[in-house]
Amino acid sequence: MEALDKLTIDEKDLLRKSWKVLEKSLNNTAYNIFEMIINQSPDTKALFPFIKMNQGGRSREMEFHALRFMQVLESVVKTLDNPESLNPLCDNLGRVHGRLSESRGFRTHHWAVFIECTLYHFRRVLSQDSAFHRMEPLDKVIILWRTILRLLIKQMKRGFNTDIRNRAASREIEDTQKASTSSSPVSSDNSSLIALPQTITQSITLPNISNNYKSLEAARVTNGDRNQSSTGIFRPLKDFARRKFISHF
Numbered sequence: 001m002e003a004l005d006k007l008t009i010d011e012k013d014l015l016r017k018s019w020k021v022l023e024k025s026l027n028n029t030a031y032n033i034f035e036m037i038i039n040q041s042p043d044t045k046a047l048f049p050f051i052k053m054n055q056g057g058r059s060r061e062m063e064f065h066a067l068r069f070m071q072v073l074e075s076v077v078k079t080l081d082n083p084e085s086l087n088p089l090c091d092n093l094g095r096v097h098g099r100l101s102e103s104r105g106f107r108t109h110h111w112a113v114f115i116e117c118t119l120y121h122f123r124r125v126l127s128q129d130s131a132f133h134r135m136e137p138l139d140k141v142i143i144l145w146r147t148i149l150r151l152l153i154k155q156m157k158r159g160f161n162t163d164i165r166n167r168a169a170s171r172e173i174e175d176t177q178k179a180s181t182s183s184s185p186v187s188s189d190n191s192s193l194i195a196l197p198q199t200i201t202q203s204i205t206l207p208n209i210s211n212n213y214k215s216l217e218a219a220r221v222t223n224g225d226r227n228q229s230s231t232g233i234f235r236p237l238k239d240f241a242r243r244k245f246i247s248h249f
Contacts, residue, residue: 003151004076004083011144012080018141019077021129022122029121030066031058036117044113047104076148090152094159101164108160111153119146 007015022029038045045051051059072089079085100106123142126132132141 004080004148007080007144014137014141015080015144015148016077017131018122018126018145019074021126021131023074025125026070027063027067029125030070031063033114033117033121034062034066034069036120037113040117041110041113043105044110047100047106047110049104072152073148076152086152087155090155091159091162094156094161095163097156098160098163098167101160102167108157111156115146115149115153118149 038048048062048065051061051065053059072093075089076083076086097106119142122145123138126141127138132138
């Protein structure tokens with residue numbers, strides 16, 4: 001809202017003077033603004049599911065919400081000399097509308113409807129006051145209020161866009177985590193892991209080794225290895241070891 005610093009002293013005084021006129025009938029003006037918003041843009045009714053009409057066709061819930069909107073404008077008027085103090089408020093309002101974009105279907109074009117309906121009723125109320133009954137001061141103050149509303153919404157859009165980006169980033173992280181979990185080896189078919197011990201067991205089965213050894217012995221007998229003379233004191237031990245190994249299998 002730093003752009004409000006560009007307003008002249010006379011322009012700020014004119015805004016303050018207009019607000020003194022508007023606050024005389026603040027409740028009715030606020031209610032009429034929101035009633036017109038719903039009439040001009042029926043889809044905005046989904047933004048206010050809490051609204052209930054009484055027998056007189058008036059909603060206390062709408063009146064309360066409309067007054068909250070007017071309180072924001074009152075804050076703007078009171079901080080014309082220190083507009084940067086409004087940034088946290090605008091940022092928070094933008095984030096609130098960011099959540100409403102998902103939960104209730106808020107769209108940024110709804111803000112344009114708010115502006116036009118607000119200016120319509122501001123002009124109607126101000127034109128009835130002697131300070132603004134002439135066209136020149138009336139047009140001038142309405143132009144100033146249009147500037148205020150546009151700057152207010154511009155600042156709110158920053159919070160709105162930040163909230164939308166944060167939500168998109170959170171969804172992307174969640175989707176990535178879900179994809180990572182679904183493709184994890186732990187959750188996949190582990191039949192190959194079950195078959196592995198069977199293969200190892202067969203490779204170390206003793207009968208396979210004994211058969212190989214007996215085949216080797218048969219080949220040696222065929223080649224006359226048994227008849228081959230051997231000298232040395234260890235020959236009886238070698239023959240004994242061979243017989244014990246073969247007889248074991």
